[in-house]
Every structure is written in structure tokens, then in C-alpha cells.
Amino acid sequence: MDIGIGLFGLGTVGRGVVKILQENAEQITKRTGSRLIVKHAVIHNLTKERTGFVKNFPITNQATDILDNPDIQIVVEVMGTLDQAYDIIKRSLNAKKHVVTANKDLIASRGQELVAIAEINGVDLFFEAAVAGGVPILRTLSTSFTADEISRVAGIINGTSNFILTQMASNNLSYADALKLAQNKGFAESDPTNDVEGFDAAYKLIILSNFAFGVQPVLGDLSITGIANVTDADIADANAFGYVIKLLGVAQVVGSAKEAISIEVSPQLVPFTHPLATVHNENNAVLVNGESVGEVMLYGPGAGEMPTANSVLSDLTNVATDLALNTPGHPFNSFNQDLDLAKPSQRIARRFIVVEVDDTPGAMYSVTGMFAAAKMSFTDLKQTPAANGTARLVALTHPASDAQLNVIRTTLRNADGINLAAEYKIFS
Amino acid sequence: MDIGIGLFGLGTVGRGVVKILQENAEQITKRTGSRLIVKHAVIHNLTKERTGFVKNFPITNQATDILDNPDIQIVVEVMGTLDQAYDIIKRSLNAKKHVVTANKDLIASRGQELVAIAEINGVDLFFEAAVAGGVPILRTLSTSFTADEISRVAGIINGTSNFILTQMASNNLSYADALKLAQNKGFAESDPTNDVEGFDAAYKLIILSNFAFGVQPVLGDLSITGIANVTDADIADANAFGYVIKLLGVAQVVGSAKEAISIEVSPQLVPFTHPLATVHNENNAVLVNGESVGEVMLYGPGAGEMPTANSVLSDLTNVATDLALNTPGHPFNSFNQDLDLAKPSQRIARRFIVVEVDDTPGAMYSVTGMFAAAKMSFTDLKQTPAANGTARLVALTHPASDAQLNVIRTTLRNADGINLAAEYKIFS
Numbered sequence: 001m002d003i004g005i006g007l008f009g010l011g012t013v014g015r016g017v018v019k020i021l022q023e024n025a026e027q028i029t030k031r032t033g034s035r036l037i038v039k040h041a042v043i044h045n046l047t048k049e050r051t052g053f054v055k056n057f058p059i060t061n062q063a064t065d066i067l068d069n070p071d072i073q074i075v076v077e078v079m080g081t082l083d084q085a086y087d088i089i090k091r092s093l094n095a096k097k098h099v100v101t102a103n104k105d106l107i108a109s110r111g112q113e114l115v116a117i118a119e120i121n122g123v124d125l126f127f128e129a130a131v132a133g134g135v136p137i138l139r140t141l142s143t144s145f146t147a148d149e150i151s152r153v154a155g156i157i158n159g160t161s162n163f164i165l166t167q168m169a170s171n172n173l174s175y176a177d178a179l180k181l182a183q184n185k186g187f188a189e190s191d192p193t194n195d196v197e198g199f200d201a202a203y204k205l206i207i208l209s210n211f212a213f214g215v216q217p218v219l220g221d222l223s224i225t226g227i228a229n230v231t232d233a234d235i236a237d238a239n240a241f242g243y244v245i246k247l248l249g250v251a252q253v254v255g256s257a258k259e260a261i262s263i264e265v266s267p268q269l270v271p272f273t274h275p276l277a278t279v280h281n282e283n284n285a286v287l288v289n290g291e292s293v294g295e296v297m298l299y300g301p302g303a304g305e306m307p308t309a310n311s312v313l314s315d316l317t318n319v320a321t322d323l324a325l326n327t328p329g330h331p332f333n334s335f336n337q338d339l340d341l342a343k344p345s346q347r348i349a350r351r352f353i354v355v356e357v358d359d360t361p362g363a364m365y366s367v368t369g370m371f372a373a374a375k376m377s378f379t380d381l382k383q384t385p386a387a388n389g390t391a392r393l394v395a396l397t398h399p400a401s402d403a404q405l406n407v408i409r410t411t412l413r414n415a416d417g418i419n420l421a422a423e424y425k426i427f428s
Numbered sequence: 429m430d431i432g433i434g435l436f437g438l439g440t441v442g443r444g445v446v447k448i449l450q451e452n453a454e455q456i457t458k459r460t461g462s463r464l465i466v467k468h469a470v471i472h473n474l475t476k477e478r479t480g481f482v483k484n485f486p487i488t489n490q491a492t493d494i495l496d497n498p499d500i501q502i503v504v505e506v507m508g509t510l511d512q513a514y515d516i517i518k519r520s521l522n523a524k525k526h527v528v529t530a531n532k533d534l535i536a537s538r539g540q541e542l543v544a545i546a547e548i549n550g551v552d553l554f555f556e557a558a559v560a561g562g563v564p565i566l567r568t569l570s571t572s573f574t575a576d577e578i579s580r581v582a583g584i585i586n587g588t589s590n591f592i593l594t595q596m597a598s599n600n601l602s603y604a605d606a607l608k609l610a611q612n613k614g615f616a617e618s619d620p621t622n623d624v625e626g627f628d629a630a631y632k633l634i635i636l637s638n639f640a641f642g643v644q645p646v647l648g649d650l651s652i653t654g655i656a657n658v659t660d661a662d663i664a665d666a667n668a669f670g671y672v673i674k675l676l677g678v679a680q681v682v683g684s685a686k687e688a689i690s691i692e693v694s695p696q697l698v699p700f701t702h703p704l705a706t707v708h709n710e711n712n713a714v715l716v717n718g719e720s721v722g723e724v725m726l727y728g729p730g731a732g733e734m735p736t737a738n739s740v741l742s743d744l745t746n747v748a749t750d751l752a753l754n755t756p757g758h759p760f761n762s763f764n765q766d767l768d769l770a771k772p773s774q775r776i777a778r779r780f781i782v783v784e785v786d787d788t789p790g791a792m793y794s795v796t797g798m799f800a801a802a803k804m805s806f807t808d809l810k811q812t813p814a815a816n817g818t819a820r821l822v823a824l825t826h827p828a829s830d831a832q833l834n835v836i837r838t839t840l841r842n843a844d845g846i847n848l849a850a851e852y853k854i855f856s
Binding site: 016020021024027028030031032128134135136139140143144145146147148149273275277278279280290291292293294295296297298299300301304306307309310311313314316317318325327330334335 | 444448449452455456458459460556562563564567568571572573574575576577701703705706707708718719720721722723724725726727728729732734735737738739741742744745746753755758762763
């Protein structure tokens with residue numbers, strides 16, 4: 001069977017898709033029983049040169065060239081815009097075309113609506129490439145953990161941030177220098193906000209939460225902290241206690257009746273011995289904790305032309321299989337349940353807290369008094385002299401809630417000569 | 429829809445399967461649309477007490493109680509024998525029952541035949557639990573890398589060996605003490621041959637090779653070396669150069685036209701910075717290198733009641749989906765190709781070689797001469813005094829083939845006062 005593909009977008013991922021379809025055509029046909037053929041590509045800017053693949057299909061800037069083409073069964077949306085992509089995908093689904101997209105922002109914000117439209121039209125809507133690039137985490141969640149109760153999903157799902165933190169930790173670069181290096185290498189954009197402030201990870205974590213817990217959070221439901229305030233000193237101190245700092249997206253079920261979910265993007269301390277600690281540079285990893293399976297991790301390239309294109313291809317071959325078996329139209333993720341949002345008192349973790357105090361007699365006494373008042377106790381303490389007659393106090397605590405931490409925050413804000421310099425959860 | 433399940437075997441994995449089916453019944457029904465109900469279990473020894481689950485189904489020792497029961501659509505084979513399991517699975521398939529098994533020895537040795545019988549009868553035969561316990565590697569290979577060209581699969585796929593090597597490296601235990609600890613913890617059997625000699629890993633690697641490369645090797649096609657000869661000294665020396673020793677199963681495509689495959693189980697040196705190096709104790713991991721996707725790794729528990737049962741459950745829910753969609757009978761792995769077996773000259777890697785020489789003038793000269801004659805050159809050399817007036821020479825080489833190593837082996841065997849103490853490939 002011949003399956004026609006229409007491509008919206010011929011940027012990095014689009015070119016990768018064309019390359020794999022051309023170079024591995026024989027293998028794909030052998031394994032799916034179908035020939036997947038790019039029939040048409042639609043792009044914004046026709047004057048921009050398209051290189052890196054054999055152009056054996058027409059390229060225009062008219063969406064209808066794909067949408068009205070009856071020989072095209074699958075639309076691949078890799079434009080990377082929001083409103084336009086929404087429009088294209090919706091029109092494609094309503095034209096009974098299957099859709100494969102890598103658009104995490106769109107799926108995270110309006111995925112539920114598009115999934116419903118796909119279902120009404122009896123077509124597939126797949127988006128493996130939207131989360132963690134080449135790592136096949138979504139299909140694994142939907143096919144291999146169906147019978148298990150997942151308690152936590154934790155991922156290093158933003159390659160830019162992980163590259164920056166790795167460079168800071170391994171090569172003693174400052175945040176600014178590491179960011180510059182990431183930009184030079186093409187791992188960070190000139191405006192890096194979306195990556196370093198945690199929004200990109202947040203979108204991916206929303207999609208992971210759909211699949212792992214059947215919930216449909218919006219961005220406002222998440223607690224989001226980026227890496228822009230991570231300092232060399234924090235990294236060095238974490239290192240001295242056996243931890244590395246990683247930007248994690250963590251969604252976990254909490255509450256005595258497992259009734260709530262905490263969804264958070266933040267830099268956290270990961271023990272050296274934990275598999276997540278060894279995920280370096282632009283790589284991604286997603287850790288899944290299931291009641292039955294225990295701890296499973298999927299690791300791989302988080303971005304890049306070919307890895308991301310490979311995830312698009314895995315979606316395409318799955319559509320091809322559905323077409324061959326006449327079984328399209330079943331949602332990528334069929335898990336739905338209602339969970340409350342976790343309260344601050346339910347978000348519990350060990351903490352790594354850095355306080356700067358005037359280096360005077362009694363300063364330590366007054367800090368420890370504040371922690372005692374918040375009912376927080378320490379496992380480790382380290383005090384070192386800092387600049388301008390201050391001392392840097394690093395404290396690792398026993399498990400404490402966000403509510404307790406808010407007490408500490410308020411107390412410190414009102415205290416003279418004491419300043420909360422940094423605060424991280426310790427991942428375990 | 430109600431789907432009846434018949435269980436052959438109620439050992440560790442069987443009990444885990446019953447537990448998950450009972451405890452997560454509601455979730456499974458919600459997500460698959462079917463109720464999965466154990467209708468009957470058949471075991472060898474009826475006098476042995478079965479605990480750890482609610483017995484709400486009959487248990488007998490008559491295979492026909494399952495095979496002739498029209499209410500049973502799926503047979504789960506978790507007996508762990510070879511000939512009997514073959515017989516049961518064959519009869520089940522011929523009775524048009526879908527089969528889920530965790531039996532790696534059987535699938536590795538007679539899988540092709542059983543797959544053909546399943547296809548003739550239009551039923552499913554799944555065996556995710558046969559490789560790497562809770563790690564969903566087979567389904568990932570068959571659904572997420574269909575369009576990619578896989579160049580290598582490398583796994584830590586024997587939990588017992590990995591536990592022993594981890595204990596030797598981390599806690600300075602001798603091989604004998606680490607093995608004893610593994611036996612006490614239930615990670616090794618009283619006769620550990622199958623695990624420590626590499627046969628268990630070999631069976632799993634055969635199945636991985638089926639899925640990743642479409643080849644059907646037999647045990648004799650593999651080069652198999654276990655861990656019984658790994659010494660404390662080897663581990664310490666590897667450590668000094670930045671490596672950890674792991675028992676790896678490695679299948680990779682070689683040759684200028686990618687025409688051959690090398691399939692090998694052996695202890696190898698893995699760099700500290702590689703993700704495989706952080707797979708500790710009884711955990712498993714499988715690394716997949718694809719032309720498009722790059723390097724992806726799946727990590728998780730390699731054995732145990734609940735992780736392995738979760739893999740059986742993922743097979744069961746996939747059969748349930750096939751039944752709901754009316755699409756059973758498609759092979760778990762549809763990839764088939766012919767590759768030659770790699771020649772020794774095609775099996776190329778950097779080497780870690782340990783030679784014991786009489787500590788006399790000229791000894792080093794004569795050793796290095798032998799390596800020069802085999803056209804092997806060094807990247808690192810370290811000589812330390814050893815017992816009885818000998819010296820221990822550790823050499824790390826540039827890439828060299830098994831053929832070159834055989835030359836060295838022969839030369840050393842004929843040399844006085846020089847002994848090849850150990851030889852490992854360096855994984856990269």
C-alpha cells in the first residue's frame with residue numbers, strides 16, 4: 001500500500017523526516033508493508049533554500065495543496081508555531097487525515113481539544129517527538145505500563161538547561177559562559193527564556209502527566225522554577241555533599257489516598273549514584289516509578305534533527321500499521337482520571353538550603369532557631385566564610401513541606417542580616 | 429468484554445501476575461476496555477502451598493483444564509521449564525489461544541518455530557518479560573525503531589552477574605564472597621553457572637538480535653565469556669584507568685557493507701562517564717544505537733516478582749487491545765534479514781590486556797615486541813610488581829581485532845616467563 005505524506009514545515013525536523021523516509025525507504029516498506037511517500041511540503045518562505053535532502057516532491061506555500069490532496073493520508077506538522085499549527089492540524093483532522101506533530105506547546109495547551117477532533121474523525125493523532133526528542137517515552141507509557149500504577153514521572157526534559165548545568169558542573173563555567181557556549185553550539189536560542197526559565201520543560205511535563213496519570217493540567221497548575229539563579233557556589237556545595245544539580249520536571253501522586261498530584265519544574269539535587277545524575281549535556285531522560293515495575297528510566301538525545309525525526313517516523317510507522325490493520329482513530333493516550341492539585345503541605349522533600357548571614361556571634365543561633373520554629377531539622381550543616389564579612393551556611397534538611405519552607409521564607413525576609421540565598425529540593 | 433486467562437505456573441512471576449490482575453483490576457478494565465480474569469492455574473506440585481494472592485480460581489495439575497477450557501483466551505506460561513513449556517505453548521497456540529511467556533531459554537532456542545505456529549493460528553505470542561525483566565525493551569524495539577537502522581544493541585542483561593561485579597567494585601569483595609552474597613540475597617542460584625558463565629545473557633541477546641537486526645542466531649553463533657575469571661586486581665586496574673567492568677551482551681553490525689553481525693557476551697570495560705557504567709547491582713539496561721536516533725538507553729529492574737510480572741501484564745493488555753480491535757495474530761517482531769556472522773578480523777575494539785612477566789631485564793622489551801609483531805599499539809601502559817618476582821603489566825591498546833588478539837594469545841602461550849592474565853574489550 002502507498003501512503004501519501006504531506007509535510008508542513010521543512011526546518012530541522014522536517015528535513016530529518018524526509019531524509020529517513022528516503023534513505024530507509026526499503027526497510028520501512030519491509031517492516032510496515034507500506035510505502036511512505038512525501039507527496040508535498042508546505043512552507044512559509046519559498047525563497048529560503050532547502051538543502052540536505054533530495055527534493056522529489058513539490059514545495060509550495062498553500063496549505064490547501066496538502067489539505068485538499070486526496071493522495072495524502074498523513075499530515076506531518078513540524079512548523080513549530082502555535083496558532084497556525086493549531087489551525088492546520090484541526091483542518092487536517094477534519095479532512096480525515098492522520099496527523100503526526102512534534103509541537104509540544106500546542107499539544108500541552110490544546111491537545112485535549114485536538115485529540116477529541118481526531119477521535120470524532122476516526123483518525124490518528126500522534127506526537128511522540130513532542131517530548132524528549134528521540135526518547136520513545138510516550139508510546140512506552142501508553143503500551144507498557146497500562147496495568148501498572150505509576151507513582152512518579154521525573155525527567156531531564158530540557159536539553160538546553162541540562163547542557164548549561166553540565167558545563168557549569170564539569171568545566172567550572174559560570175552560568176553566563178555556559179549559556180553563551182550553548183548558544184554557540186546551537187543548543188540555546190538567542191532569547192533562551194523558554195528553555196532556562198523552565199517553560200519548555202513544563203510543556204513536556206504536562207504531556208507526560210497526561211500519559212502517566214491521565215490528568216489534564218494547564219500551565220498555571222505547575223510550579224515552575226528555571227535555572228537562571230543556579231550559581232557556581234550552589235553547584236560546588238551540592239557536589240561536596242555528593243549531589244549534582246539538574247533541572248527536573250517531576251509529576252507525582254501525593255496524599256494519603258493518592259488523591260492529589262504535584263507537578264513541578266525546578267532545579268533539584270540528584271545524588272551522584274542515581275541514574276539521572278549521569279545524564280549529561282543535551283541528553284534527556286525520563287524516570288518512571290511504578291508500583292509494580294519499580295524504577296525504569298529511558299535515556300537518549302533530547303533534540304536534534306535525526307533523533308526527533310526518528311520519533312516522527314515511529315509515529316508514521318504506527319499510523320501505517322493502523323491503516324494496514326484498519327484500526328486508526330484510537331487515542332494515543334486513553335488514560336483519564338481526576339486528581340486534585342497537591343497542597344504546599346503535601347509537597348514534601350529533603351531540602352538543600354543556603355543562607356547568607358552576617359558573620360557575628362549568635363548569627364548561627366538565630367538561623368537555627370528559625371528552622372526549629374518551622375519544625376525543620378538538619379541532616380548536614382556546613383558554614384564557610386563568604387564575602388564582606390558574611391558567612392555562607394549550607395543546610396541539608398530532613399523531609400519538609402513547601403508549607404514549612406514558606407514559613408522559613410517569610411521569617412528570613414523579615415530578619416536583619418540573614419538572607420535566603422538558594423533553596424533546592426533533594427531528589428531521591 | 430471478559431477475557432479469561434489460564435496460568436501455567438504459580439511461582440514468583442505467576443504470583444506477581446495474579447496480584448497485579450487483582451489489585452489493579454479496575455484500572456486495567458478502564459484502560460483496555462476488558463476485564464482480565466484468571467480462570468484457572470495449572471501447577472506441577474499441588475501439595476506445595478501457594479501464598480501471596482487471593483485464590484479465587486481453581487488450581488489443578490492437568491494441562492487440559494486450561495487447554496480445553498473455551499472460556500480461556502490467553503495462556504500465561506511462567507513455568508520456567510524448557511520441553512514442557514514448549515509442549516504447553518504449542519498446544520495452546522494450536523488451540524487458538526494467545527500466549528504470553530517469560531521463558532527466554534525457550535524463545536531463544538525455539539522461538540522461530542513457535543512464532544510460525546502462532547501466525548498460522550492467527551493468535552498472539554508475546555514475551556516482553558523474557559528480556560531484562562521490567563524493562564520494556566522488546567516492545568520499544570518493535571514499535572519505536574521500525575524506521576531506524578540499528579547498528580548496535582548492548583545490554584547489561586544478567587542481574588546476577590551485574591550484582592556480583594558491582595559488589596566486587598564497590599565493596600571490595602572477592603568474586604567468591606560477592607557470589608555468596610548474591611546467593612544469600614536470592615539473586616543467584618545455588619548452581620550459578622547459567623548466570624555467571626554468560627548463558628542467561630546469551631539467550632536474552634539472541635532475542636534482542638531477533639528484534640533489533642531481524643536475525644535468528646543460535647547459541648553456537650555467539651562468543652560467550654562469563655565473569656568467573658574477573659579478578660579484584662582487574663577491577664582495580666580498570667578503575668585506575670577510569671573504567672568499570674560489566675558483563676555486556678553486545679550485538680553489532682560490522683563490515684564495510686554492513687553485511688555481518690557480531691554477537692558476543694563478555695565482561696568489558698565501560699568508561700565511568702557512560703550511562704551503562706551507572707547500572708548497579710541487580711538492575712539491567714539495554715543501550716540501542718540507531719543511525720537516526722543516536723544512543724538511547726532503557727534502564728530498570730532486571731528481575732523480581734513484580735517488575736517481571738509487569739512485563740507479562742503489558743503483554744496481556746496488548747493482547748486485550750488486539751482482541752478489542754480484532755487484530756491479533758501479527759508477530760511481536762516482524763523484522764527479518766540475513767546477515768553473515770562476523771569474522772574475527774571484523775570484531776574490532778580497544779583492549780585492556782594484563783600480562784604477567786618475570787621481573788627481569790628485557791622482559792618488557794620482549795612483551796612489547798610481541799605486540800608490535802601483532803600490529804597492536806598501546807594508548808596506556810602500567811607496570812606494577814606482583815607476587816614471586818613477577819611484574820603485572822596492564823596495557824590499553826588502540827583498536828585491534830579478535831584475529832590480532834589470537835596472534836598475541838598464541839605467541840604468549842609459547843613464551844617462557846610471560847603469561848596472559850586477562851583480556852577485555854573496552855566498550856565505547
